Amino acid sequence: MEVNAAIDPDNKYNWRRQPMLLESEVVRDAILAHAGQLDGTMGGPPVEINQQTSSTRRSMYFFHSADELNLFLSNFNSPDVGGCYRRESSIQPQQALALNNSKLVLEAAPGIVAQLAPVEEADQKFIQAAFAVLLGMDASEEETQASLEAMKSWQTEAGCSQQEARAYFIWSLINHNDFVTLR
């Protein structure tokens, strides 16, 4: 690895995986799937634009045209109708706002908590499970510590219950760079 890094720091010859932004559909579907809410039914008519916010169907079934774009999806790496459905997305602050404030994420968070671990599981184990499942990586000691402290703050400073604190923690993890990145 070190040798490769010295020879080809730009990864011109693809000696390592290039991190990529997840497709918008994957971002939305993952949020719902982690919460156990994704409807995996195959086939059927497209979901019209005005029904999409409340729909739990996979994003690929969403009606998608130049004029009717799903707001959440269009903020992420989504296909350009006017450009042969190619994807050319960048990192934009609007993505942060969508993951911070959308109903989709805020509603999914408690559901994800329930899917991840039983209520009686210790916080530390819950945190480790969340890192593994949502970000696909192990939580380091520092990350576990920072998460534990935040969980405590939610309970002491914001007056949340333990389950609420866990939901806010999940909300924070969905806002982690690696939730929308494939490495």
Add this chain to the structure above:
Amino acid sequence: MNSYGADSTVTRRQWLSSLGSGCAGIALASMLHRDAVGAEQKWTLPNGLPHYMPRAKNVIWLFMNGGLSHMESFDPKPMLNKYAGKTIAETPFADVQNPEKLAIERLRVPDANGNQRNEIYPLQIGYRKHGQSGIEVSDWFPHIAEHVDKLALVRSMWTTDSNHGAQVQFHSGRHQNDGHFPTLGAWVHYGLGSLNENLPQFISLGRRPEWNSRDGHYLGPSHDAVSLRVDPQNPLDYANPEIPFSTAAQSIGRNLSSRLNELRRNDYPEDPAVEARIRSYELAWKMQSAIPEVFDFSSETAATQQMYGMENKPSRDFGMQLLAARRFIEKGVRFIQIQHGGGGAGQWDAHGGLKKRHSSSALEVDQPVGGLLTDLSQRGLLDETLVVFATEFGRTPGSQNSDGRDHHIFGFSVWMAGGGLKQGVVHGATDELGFHAVENRHYVTDIHATILQQLGLDSRRLEIPGRKRLEIDHGEPIHEIIA
């Protein structure tokens, strides 16, 4: 976790990812050691200050997608009327099509467009002289024409891609076949520090075609323009939680996600996206209050809104974008890129029905641009703001599809106003047919160099280790139009 993350040697990627994090010094020292940029001038990381006294602070970059006809806008050619219907070979100017004169062309996408058009097509609109300077402007642009004495008009532009890759080329200075290179806005963003930390410093409004949607490229995604949509009724999507919850709980969560992203940044030094993500979150939280304020036009008088053409349906959208641009300038945003006209390769791409298409497109932009120039000068902002009006190429003197014009790279027009440039001047010229730029020819990067010079930036000092740029990438400032 990736084991390459543990690599202790300093790569350029690591150096890039450390940009802006304030701890680039150590990495930098060893970088400079390895591939110094020209021994005579020591390379330094941009410190956000101009290299020399700037004449302009902000840029409003207006770009007509698709290719505006130079003959029917800012470079009228009476010879087209005289020889209408004849072939170029039948005119006294037959030599314009000599193969060696066409050799600058470098195609990317050969298709039905971007070809030689031989039958002279007459001007589709009249033109007249305007102002003290007597510069000729077509009758499709009466509002801009009122400001002709403020313009520095360059009639001798050329480029090399006779398909719409020229859009990319106009922004980056490089032909698409060369790969992806940072655009002018990204260089400015990279070189100059923030004027206002609550707003993005590089904003894109309007329609950007998919093949030209990024800016930072090797400078990193944090130098991409932030795209915004102007809609006073709904200034920013997801500006507040759709399920309200306490601000205390919000801020604990924000701190946690920032902290977690920062912890990971050190693990992926080769991935500048993490840094860009961290910054995009910081900016997002500030934008929540700053953007709605800018897009709230209620403090603008009816007269101002009218001036921007906001009461007319065709010019309403572009008018709002330009008014927003002025408000962004006032808030200290550095570079606002507004691209006009979506659909296909761009609304100005009139291969057929040129008269209809150009006249309706002109109706959308003319009054807003005139309004912007009036407004900026009334407020004394034109001195420090550089307004650029550009397009990717001109259109052929010959006809295509009987009533249109094809792409034309050999000569076209761009104008700039304000920002310490001369006012009411024409620089360069095309030949009698508007075919070739013949006098004081300028490649697109000369526009970049002129703008950078006015902003006080030296593009050579911005060049980064390992990314040698060519002379033509830097361009040469157009000294003749600088006041």
